[in-house]
Amino acid sequence: xxxxxxxxxxxxxxxxxxxxxxxxxxxxxxxxxxxxxxxxxxxxxxxxxxxxxxxxxxxxxxxxxxxxxxxxxxxxxxxxxxxxxxxxxxxxxxxxxxxxxxxxxxxxx
Amino acid sequence: xxxxxxxxxxxxxxxxxxxxxxxxxxxxxxxxxxxxxxxxxxxxxxxxxxxxxxxxxxxxxxxxxxxxxxxxxxxxxxxxxxxxxxxxxxxxxxxxxxxxxxxxxxxxxxxxxxxxxxxxxxxxxxxxxxxxxxxxxxxxxxxxxxxxxxxxxxxxxxxxxxxxxxxxxxxxxxxxxxxxxxxxxxxxxxxxxxxxxxxxxxxxxxxxxxxxxxxxxxxxxxxxxxxxxxxxxxxxxxxxxxxxxxxxxxxxxxxxxxxxxxxxxxxxxxxxxxxxxxxxxxxxx
Numbered sequence: 001x002x003x004x005x006x007x008x009x010x011x012x013x014x015x016x017x018x019x020x021x022x023x024x025x026x027x028x029x030x031x032x033x034x035x036x037x038x039x040x041x042x043x044x045x046x047x048x049x050x051x052x053x054x055x056x057x058x059x060x061x062x063x064x065x066x067x068x069x070x071x072x073x074x075x076x077x078x079x080x081x082x083x084x085x086x087x088x089x090x091x092x093x094x095x096x097x098x099x100x101x102x103x104x105x106x107x108x109x
Numbered sequence: 110x111x112x113x114x115x116x117x118x119x120x121x122x123x124x125x126x127x128x129x130x131x132x133x134x135x136x137x138x139x140x141x142x143x144x145x146x147x148x149x150x151x152x153x154x155x156x157x158x159x160x161x162x163x164x165x166x167x168x169x170x171x172x173x174x175x176x177x178x179x180x181x182x183x184x185x186x187x188x189x190x191x192x193x194x195x196x197x198x199x200x201x202x203x204x205x206x207x208x209x210x211x212x213x214x215x216x217x218x219x220x221x222x223x224x225x226x227x228x229x230x231x232x233x234x235x236x237x238x239x240x241x242x243x244x245x246x247x248x249x250x251x252x253x254x255x256x257x258x259x260x261x262x263x264x265x266x267x268x269x270x271x272x273x274x275x276x277x278x279x280x281x282x283x284x285x286x287x288x289x290x291x292x293x294x295x296x297x298x299x300x301x302x303x304x305x306x307x308x309x310x311x312x313x314x315x316x317x318x319x320x321x322x323x324x325x326x327x328x329x330x331x332x333x334x335x336x337x338x339x340x341x342x343x344x345x346x347x348x349x350x351x352x353x354x355x356x357x358x359x360x361x362x363x364x365x366x367x368x369x370x371x372x373x374x375x376x377x378x379x380x381x382x383x384x385x386x387x388x389x390x391x392x393x394x
Binding site (some may be wrong): 010028072073102 | 181184186189193251343
């Protein structure tokens with residue numbers, strides 16, 4: 001498992017119904033491409049986050065497939081329309097099978 | 110004859126104007142996380158009296174996007190290192206079975222204001238200490254752990270954590286009393302030309318700030334924003350690593366990070382920014 005993996009999300013706590021809000025996400029991860037070699041010439045195995053999803057009350061907001069060319073600490077910023085109060089669930093899928101999840105509740109107001 | 114001379118003079122003037130690339134500092138206000146307003150442009154402190162009309166943080170010499178990155182902790186890549194240092198702060202290391210937190214508790218409380226007064230005189234050791242030296246003294250004497258590499262990531266991250274809790278507080282290093290001699294030595298170095306290019310710190314950062322040096326803006330070389338997250342090497346950079354880079358660029362043999370020369374220079378350069386807010390970790394090109 002990659003070290004120091006930590007998901008972070010910045011989302012507003014409140015939004016008015018139908019408002020478009022900006023969501024920022026970042027996960028610290030080395031995103032080892034699998035193309036590099038170590039000092040002895042052995043290939044360093046690939047270890048990346050290969051998928052990122054965001055769901056709001058069970059509905060998909062974004063679903064991203066990532067490839068090895070994505071650099072360290074992948075950052076995603078996107079906009080979402082908030083129809084109702086609810087939970088925004090962010091999920092990152094690691095090559096090693098680990099799944100990192102973060103939830104942000106957004107209230108109406 | 111007269112006319113030709115005039116035309117030549119005009120052409121000459123035109124050529125000079127075209128050759129001069131101005132890169133004036135941008136007027137803007139740095140507000141971190143929409144709450145903490147930082148002093149990034151202020152009256153000259155005593156250390157630069159007569160040399161600079163006012164002191165300006167390097168933040169004003171950077172582009173719009175780079176300035177915006179520093180204004181929000183989520184966007185500031187330096188804050189990732191701060192978070193890693195928070196974990197290190199609570200990690201027990203060394204023979205004494207202590208972590209930083211064992212003695213200092215919460216860094217947000219105990220370290221507030223610390224960055225602003227370093228480098229400073231340490232009475233017990235009888236020397237001027239940089240913050241890096243103090244961290245390592247704590248590690249070796251109190252924790253009985255291995256010292257950190259002076260310019261390594263663990264050290265710069267720890268400094269970023271300690272700096273981050275003092276953001277907004279004015280830099281206020283002492284230049285008199287027991288540190289006076291070291292400060293004078295630092296000043297001497299600042300104005301001494303080095304290397305094949307025969308450049309002193311002052312030639313760029315005092316005489317030519319606001320102009321371009323090749324493709325980059327020359328700032329006043331203030332160090333209130335250190336450690337600095339540089340977009341060019343995607344990591345935090347310490348003061349001495351930056352000094353080393355600068356001296357190397359004059360094509361000189363450099364002093365070593367942590368050497369008495371760089372400690373003296375750091376004290377002097379820090380005092381040139383007295384009155385500016387602590388900004389670290391800042392974001393620069």
